[in-house]
Each structure stands twice: as structure tokens, then as C-alpha cells.
Amino acid sequence: MTTRTAGRPYHHGSLPETLVAHAVELLDEAGPDAVVVREVARRAGVSPSAPFRHFPDRAALLAAVAEAVAVDFGALQLAAVEAADALPFRALGKAFVHYALAHPHRFALLRDTVFTPARTPALEEGHRLFTEAITGVIIAGQQRGELRGADPDLVRIAAQALVYGLSQMFVDGYLDPTRADTLINDVIDLFGLGVLAPGSRL
Incomplete structure (x- = not known):
């Protein structure tokens, strides 16, 4: 699974995929408990609230x-x-x-x-x-x-x-x-x- 290069702008509609890719990185590093929305947002370079526009809660992100x-x-x-x-x-x-x-x-x-x-x-x-x-x-x-x-x-x-x-x-x-x-x-x-x-x- 790939993630976007840091600092590059998102293509329209790509944020959910980018968030999932960073969540997979966290999963690989330390397991499901490490998949925290705030850290996913930080790695994606977006505000802490941005993921919630696409995933209503952490459970929804983990499901994705x-x-x-x-x-x-x-x-x-x-x-x-x-x-x-x-x-x-x-x-x-x-x-x-x-x-x-x-x-x-x-x-x-x-x-x-x-x-x-x-x-x-x-x-x-x-x-x-x-x-x-x-x-x-x-x-x-x-x-x-x-x-x-x-x-x-x-x-x-x-x-x-x-x-x-x-x-x-x-x-x-x-x-x-x-x-x-x-x-x-x-x-x-x-x-x-x-x-x-x-x-x-x-």
C-alpha cells in the first residue's frame, strides 16, 4: 500500500485513501491499537477534525x-x-x-x-x-x-x-x-x- 509524498497537495477525493494508507502504516508499526485518528491526521498533514468528514469515528476508520x-x-x-x-x-x-x-x-x-x-x-x-x-x-x-x-x-x-x-x-x-x-x-x-x-x- 502506498501513501502520498509528504508536502504534495491532495488530488480531489483522495483524502480517504490517504488516511487509510497512513492508518495501515500505523497498523504495521504497532497493531490495531496504534491506529488513532489524531495520529493518522497528523501524518496526512490535515487537521485533527478532517478525518471525521469521511469516517464518523475510529471504528469506521478501522473498518476501512x-x-x-x-x-x-x-x-x-x-x-x-x-x-x-x-x-x-x-x-x-x-x-x-x-x-x-x-x-x-x-x-x-x-x-x-x-x-x-x-x-x-x-x-x-x-x-x-x-x-x-x-x-x-x-x-x-x-x-x-x-x-x-x-x-x-x-x-x-x-x-x-x-x-x-x-x-x-x-x-x-x-x-x-x-x-x-x-x-x-x-x-x-x-x-x-x-x-x-x-x-x-x-
């Missing part, structure tokens, strides 16, 4: 930040799919975990705003579109013979549970981030192979 982060998060994953030389579904999972590692505070905000049943209407619509896109990736992989022909929704939920849990373990410090690349690859590969030995029964 969550929406921007969710768009960024989804776009990065879909870009990984497009760039994958092989097994796009694997690239998707790796991109999910790498985003959480690179942006732990953004991941925490997503956890509290997107990975919850209490999504705002904008986040709900974004989540629906992203879910449809991921389901499409799964179906395409099944048609190419890369993924088994299970219910695409179940495949999606299982894969999301894996990468969400793995991401949270890294963010919480339970897993060593210096081993991230190896663990991500090995865990995703094991998920792909399955953990039951041939001939085993549940």
Missing part, C-alpha cells in the same frame, strides 16, 4: 483499513496463483502464510474482522467473491487432475484451516519463523499427500 487489507491479502494470493508454474493451489497456501509472516498485525486485524461471522457488508461481499475465486482455483485443479475430486467446499475449508492455523502458530511465536520456508513447504506437502498410511481405515 480492514477492507483495504483484505483486498491486498486476497490480491496477493490470487497473484501467486497466476504466477505459479505448477500446482497453483500450493502457491495459494504458501502466499497465505507468507502474508501473515510479513504482516502479523494485518493478519491479526483480518482474524478479528474477516475470519469471523460478524463481517461488515463490504467485507462480507469481498469474502464471498474471494471464496468463489478460491473455489474456482480448486475446481480448475481438479479438472487438470492435480487435486482429488472431493467436494470443492470441503477442500477449501480443509486447506484454509491448515494455512490459517499454521499462520497463527507463526504469529503467536509458537513456531520459529526462521524455519518458515521449510515448514510451510513440508506441512503443505504433507497435507497434499494425506497423513493416513495406505490401507488404513478411519
Whole structure:
């Protein structure tokens, strides 16, 4: 996410985007609690009251930040799919975990705003579109013979549970981030192979 260069005038209508960009900077620096309207205004070079013309309160600003982060998060994953030389579904999972590692505070905000049943209407619509896109990736992989022909929704939920849990373990410090690349690859590969030995029964 980008912000305007300090000292340059705003283009008409750009202030909300600029405020959100500075709020994301604060989020990255110290987490959601650091996103304070007065500091966002100071960084944007506007009066303390200016943000309230676009966001009625801090909660509204944070909601806009969550929406921007969710768009960024989804776009990065879909870009990984497009760039994958092989097994796009694997690239998707790796991109999910790498985003959480690179942006732990953004991941925490997503956890509290997107990975919850209490999504705002904008986040709900974004989540629906992203879910449809991921389901499409799964179906395409099944048609190419890369993924088994299970219910695409179940495949999606299982894969999301894996990468969400793995991401949270890294963010919480339970897993060593210096081993991230190896663990991500090995865990995703094991998920792909399955953990039951041939001939085993549940």
C-alpha cells in the first residue's frame, strides 16, 4: 500500500485513501491499537477534525483499513496463483502464510474482522467473491487432475484451516519463523499427500 509524498497537495477525493494508507502504516508499526485518528491526521498533514468528514469515528476508520487489507491479502494470493508454474493451489497456501509472516498485525486485524461471522457488508461481499475465486482455483485443479475430486467446499475449508492455523502458530511465536520456508513447504506437502498410511481405515 502506498501513501502520498509528504508536502504534495491532495488530488480531489483522495483524502480517504490517504488516511487509510497512513492508518495501515500505523497498523504495521504497532497493531490495531496504534491506529488513532489524531495520529493518522497528523501524518496526512490535515487537521485533527478532517478525518471525521469521511469516517464518523475510529471504528469506521478501522473498518476501512480492514477492507483495504483484505483486498491486498486476497490480491496477493490470487497473484501467486497466476504466477505459479505448477500446482497453483500450493502457491495459494504458501502466499497465505507468507502474508501473515510479513504482516502479523494485518493478519491479526483480518482474524478479528474477516475470519469471523460478524463481517461488515463490504467485507462480507469481498469474502464471498474471494471464496468463489478460491473455489474456482480448486475446481480448475481438479479438472487438470492435480487435486482429488472431493467436494470443492470441503477442500477449501480443509486447506484454509491448515494455512490459517499454521499462520497463527507463526504469529503467536509458537513456531520459529526462521524455519518458515521449510515448514510451510513440508506441512503443505504433507497435507497434499494425506497423513493416513495406505490401507488404513478411519
